[in-house]
Amino acid sequence: MTSRDQLVGELDLHLFAEGTHRRLWELLGPQGAVSGVRFSVWAPNASAVAIVGDWNDWQPEALERVDVKGPTGIWSVVSNRAGSGDCYKFEITTSEGRTIRKADPMARRTERPPSDASVVPAFDEFEWSDDEWMDGRGSTIRGTTPLRVYEVHLGSWRRTVDDWDALAEQVGEHVERLGFTHVELLPVAEHPFGGSWGYQVSGYYAPTARFGEPDGCRRFVDSLHGRGIGVILDWVPAHFPKDDWSLGRFDGTPLYEHPDPQRGEHPDWGTYVFDFGRNEVRNFLVANALYWLDEFHIDGLRVDAVASMLYLDYSRGPGQWTTNEHGGREHLEAIRLLQETNTVVGEEFPDVLMIAEESTAWPKVTRPVSEGGLGFSHKWNLGWMHDTLGYLEHDPVHRRHHHHELTFAQIYAYNERFVLPLSHDEVVHGKGSLLAKIGGDDWQKFAGLRALLAWQWSLPGAPLLFMGGELAPWQEWNDASELPWHLLDHPSHRGVHDLIVEINRRSDSFPALWRRDTDPAGFQWLDAEDSEHSMFSFLRWDDHGAAAMACVANFTPVPRPGYRVGLPWNGEWDVAIDTDAAVWWGSGYRSLDRIVATSDEPWQGQPSSALLDIGPMSMVWLASPLRP
Incomplete structure (x- = not known):
């Protein structure tokens, strides 16, 4: 043991009690101390707490309750024998006299699952080499550089690659070659069950030990x-698993979870739901x-399952939920938690992205908190x-009846x-791969997938693709096996991969495709009503209207020779992308490098037009000359 002033300070305790300690990982969990390692844990309802670990042969070493000017619920001790790499747990005696052993909620390193002890981390400062990236990354949230996201589950990238450094090399090289600006990692915080893909977190402050120690994650x-690639993490503040360790x-009572099962347990996932209204729990998450x-x-951070947090009746029938204080279904404490998180992040890290996976029509998800919004920077458009x-x-023959769906x-x-x-989520659990979903014969499926990708990239909104989509697999994703890399040896699959490389490269060259994603004036339909032919055409405008990209899609297997498209001015319009080009394993139907627009026949509300031969199941991007 050591003196109280070497344990925790009064200001730390005050901030934690009111839920505003912004560097909680420097108060709780293991800390390097002059005479050893300080361990601190929040367990307000425990009658006693001890630390057990490798250095004391897992024999209890008592913690002292730190009560300064009132109860705090924090217990702390400095152990002069513990060191980096030692495994440990807290042994908690409940108010009923039971003894339970728990992993540290604030552990910054863990054993590799299925082992479940916490591990004392190294306390050395990591040496970063990314100053240039960090100085410039704010351009993404400002919209002056594009956002194109490649979603990754590290555990099924390659089964033979299971360390951070090899993953950094392989994932980084692949994503750089494809041309995405960011990777989004399915949760890498420690989780006991790999089949949860990381969405049932047990160690919120510890990168999973499946790939090595925490500094390996930093090196990744x-x-x-x-390489100029940003990293987004999936973050799961909605719920956590019920593992007894x-x-x-945690201290024998509902502590992190809400005590009312109607608010504290999730019926779909068999998990606990955080008590969002409790100061200390809110502090833990923020x-x-x-x-x-x-x-x-x-x-x-991409915040998972936001809808499950917003509604008290989410996945609950009559009699399975209670209203809020105003008689409504909105989860007011969860809303405040999300707003506080986005506010605090915005204050401390105004250059990072905060993305909501929110599946309902909840208003103002990406509006500022000051305007009554949730304060996210982006929302997934599910x-x-x-x-x-x-x-x-x-089937393509029936798409005319579903035209409005696009x-x-x-x-x-x-x-x-x-x-x-x-x-x-769309390529697992029996939903099939993207390729398998698309109606028609095999050739039509590949053509449809290529057209889908060009369609996705051409619309307002940042594109996100799950890993392996560039391989066009026939089978849906299986987290227990690696991606089917061998498919790149087949021209049909390689064509999809190479098309993605090209549309990313072209997107960099034509800011009209992304610079005005939030401006309605940046998008203009040319023809949204040609359901008979399943044809769609529109313009994307750059900042000053001096350049545009005309996008034309044909979602039938019937080529459309002589299709007239309206254009805003005369001149040679370059074919920037043609998904039917033979190089992508398309039919190569009358592929051209450019078309010429004239004012001989105004069309689709435009003063000029041109004739385009568009292939079956394809999309064409036409890049304008500068406005005369």
């Missing part, structure tokens, strides 16, 4: 930053968001995803700042 981020019933941004230089994939699942999203495209996701 540092390496990707060196983890957060649940500080956790800051921890990843600060300690690991993460460039954004409605667009379901409508688009639903349209393409129809146009509907433009009605609300500017209500929020959207990401357009083709995510992992």
Whole structure:
């Protein structure tokens, strides 16, 4: 033991009690001390707490309750024998006299699952080499550089690659070659069950030990930053698993979880739900968001399952939920937690992305908190995803009857700042791969997938693609096996991969495709009503209207020779992308490098027009000459 002033300070305790300690990881959990390692844990309802670990042969070493000017619920001790790499747990005696052993909620390192002890981390300062990236990354949230996201589950990238450094090399090289600006990692915070893909977190402050120690995770981020690639993490503040050694019933009572099962347990996932209204729990979550941004230089958080947090009746029938204090279904404490998180992150890290996976029509998700919004920078447009994939699942002959499924999203495209996701959730659990979903024969499926990708990239909203989408696999994703890399040896699959490389390269060259994603004036329909031919055409405008990209899509297997498209001015319009080009394994139907627009026949509300031969199941991008 040591003196109280070497344990914790009064200001730290005060901030934690009111829920505003922004660097909670420097108060709780293991800390390097002059005479050893200080361990501190919040367990307000325990009658005693001890630390057990490798250095004391797992024999209890008592912690002292730190009560300064009132109860805090924090217990602390300095152990002069503990050191980096030692495994440990807290042994808690409940108010009923039971003894339970728990992993540290604030552990910054863990054993590799299925082992579940906490591990004393190294206390050395990591040396970053990403100053240039960090100085410039704010251009993404400002919209002056594009956002294109490649979603990754590290555990099924390659089964033979299971360490951070090899993953950094392989993932970084692949993503750089494809041309995405960011990777989004399915949760890498420690989780006991790999089949949860990380969405049932047990160690909120510890990168998973499946790939090595925490500095390996830092090296992964540092390496990707060196390639000019940002790193977004999936973050799960909605719920946590019930493992008896983890957060649940931590001191023998509901502590991190809400005590009322109607608010504290999730019926779909068999998990506990955080008590969002409790100061210390709110502090645990807000500080956790800051921890990843600060300690690991993460460039954004994608917040999982936001809808499940917003509604008290989410997945609950009559009699299974209680109203809020105003008689409504809104979860007021969860709303305040999200708003506080986004506010605090915005204050400390104004250059990072905060992305909501929110599946309902909740208003103002990406509006500032000061305007009554939730304060996110972006929201996944799940409605667009379901409508688009639903349209393409129809046999081409029937798509004329579902034309509005592709146009509907433009009605609300500017209500929020959207990401357009083709995510992992849509290629698993019997839903089939993207390729398998698309209606028609095999050739039509490949052609439809290529057209879908060009369609996704051409619309307002940042594109997101789950890993492996560039391989066009026939089978849906399986987290127990690696991606089918061998498919790149086949021209049909390689064509999809190479097309993505090209549309990313072209997107860099034509800011009209992304610079005005939040401005309705940046998008203009040419023809949204040609349901008979399943044809769509529109313009994307650059900042000053001096350049444009005309986008024309044909979602039938019938070529359209002589299709007239309206254009805003005369001159040679370059074919920037033609998804039917033979180089992508398309039919190569009358492929041209450019077309010439004249004012001989105004069309589709435009003063000029040109004739375009558009191939079957394809999309064409036409890049304008500068406005005369």
